[in-house]
Amino acid sequence: MAARTPESFSQKGLKIGIIGCGYVGLPLALRFAETGHHVWGFDTDPAKVEKLNRGESYIKHISAEQIAKHVHARSFSATTDFAKLRDMDAVLICVPTPLDERREPDLSYVEDTARSIAPHLQADQLIILESTTYPGTTEELVLPILEKGGLRCPLESEHGAKSSTGQFFLAFSPEREDPGNKHFGLAQIPKVVGGVNSASGKAAANLYGQVVAKVVPVSSTRAAEMAKLLENIFRCVNIALVNELKLLCQRMGVDVWEVIDSAATKPFGFMPFYPGPGLGGHCIPVDPYYLSWKAREYDFATRFIELAGEINTSMPYHVVDAVTRALNEQRKSLKGSRILVLGVAYKKDIDDLRESPSLKLMQLLQEGGALVEYNDPYFPALHKMRHYDYSKMKSVPLDLATLASFDCVLVATDHSSYDYDMIVASSKLVVDTRNATRRVSKHHGKVVHC
Ligand SMILES: NC(=O)c1ccc[n+]([C@@H]2O[C@H](COP(=O)([O-])OP(=O)(O)OC[C@H]3O[C@@H](n4cnc5c(N)ncnc54)[C@H](O)[C@@H]3O)[C@@H](O)[C@H]2O)c1
DSSP: OOSOOGGGGGSSSOEEEEEOOSTTHHHHHHHHHHTTOEEEEEOSOHHHHHHHHTTOOSSTTSOHHHHHHHHHTTSEEEESOGGGGGGOSEEEEOOOOOBOTTSOBOOHHHHHHHHHHGGGOOTTOEEEEOSOOOTTHIIIIIHHHHHTTSOBOOOGGGTTOOOSSOBOEEEEOOOOOOTTOSSOOGGGSOEEEEESSHHHHHHHHHHHHTTSSOEEEESOHHHHHHHHHHHHHHHHHHHHHHHHHHHHHHHHTOOHHHHHHHHTTOSSSOOOOOOOSSOOSSSTTTHHHHHHHHHHTTTOOOHHHHHHHHHHHHHHHHHHHHHHHHHHHTTOOSTTOEEEEEOOSSSTTOSOOTTOHHHHHHHHHHHTTOEEEEEOTTOSBOOBOSSOBOTTOBOOOOOHHHHHTOSEEEEOSOOTTOOHHHHHHHOSOEEESSOTTTTOSOOTTOEEEO
């Protein structure tokens, strides 16, 4: 491409670099490849890069055929060589933004990525941060690191000021991908875009306009960063609300699932959220704390976030109490009982166990002296994680004899592939945290909802 301008980012045939080929980056890379661009996936994990270049997938809902098609057509390839960034027209950053040991934002991946771009940054290249983060990250953290490469991206307030050096474009656009969602894929989900200056915002809006149905421009990177956090905090707070109401309903002898389903018939002003064994996934249990951390800089306490966090983190403890009481009814103690946890993924039908409440449940059950095993069709074996070591555990088969050999079967994730009639019929006791057994007609008095 000749000189890059905001308008030129609406052309086909651009060279797009995607940094971080995970749940967010890989589908994005394939979408750009599908729409007539040349895409390079940059990742620090050589095993992932090799797999991608062989046309293989490591994410269940992304097929190997999709990847292989673009590798063979040379519209997609992966690399660990960040020097190739200099050839890109646009570079999109999709690296992790977890919490550290003190539950504070860990921006080391974003910082490392900005540092690896800086020496290769070219004039009029467009850099977009997609990772979820607190308002201010793009301008306060990413911008100064990138500018160390010698080029500038003036803030809107400085725009028009004479600059002796070349300039680049910088924007933030949050990713809203919901892995495994069959109704809304990347192309259908509107994309919020905010630039460090208006030229950057336009460049990013033009680029995304080619791959998504709708672009929603906002006035700043901070507004775009905050919009993503609002979406996830909204979910976190509402899940906490139904989790708390579930505890009250149980005490009152009211079926919370019936209550939610009936309330959801209201055609306006209500959106159903469902209780569960605790929060899971990379986003909802993590992202709200990015805002509460940043809010402290402004002497501001984000009380809704803290309260929701308190309620949601107490849910696995509540489930273990329910298992203990249900065993007690059968004259058994938790200590020494054999418990089968069904589902370790954080939600149904996906191969992702990040922050999964099942991991906490297994830990609490083991601490109570239970002998714990698990089944999950998406995880034949478990591995060592940051907070847990289940490296010796393998998924047990889900047959009649195995189910009957456990004192309690705990439904933690409601995978669609489970045969709940068979599970209830064969088990001595079922504790159901997801209302997964609602269609089982013969409960035989063995199912406890919690
Ligand atoms: N997974 C989701 O559903 C989802 C949805 C919306 C937003 N997000 C946000 O998107 C971001 C990415 O999440 P994800 O789920 O794709 O993470 P992921 O762990 O699946 O993928 C991240 C990838 O980045 C690579 N990586 C790490 N450091 C790198 C570096 N310095 N340079 C290049 N590659 C590097 C990793 O090897 C990995 O392949 C996070 O900020 C997350 O909060 C995730």
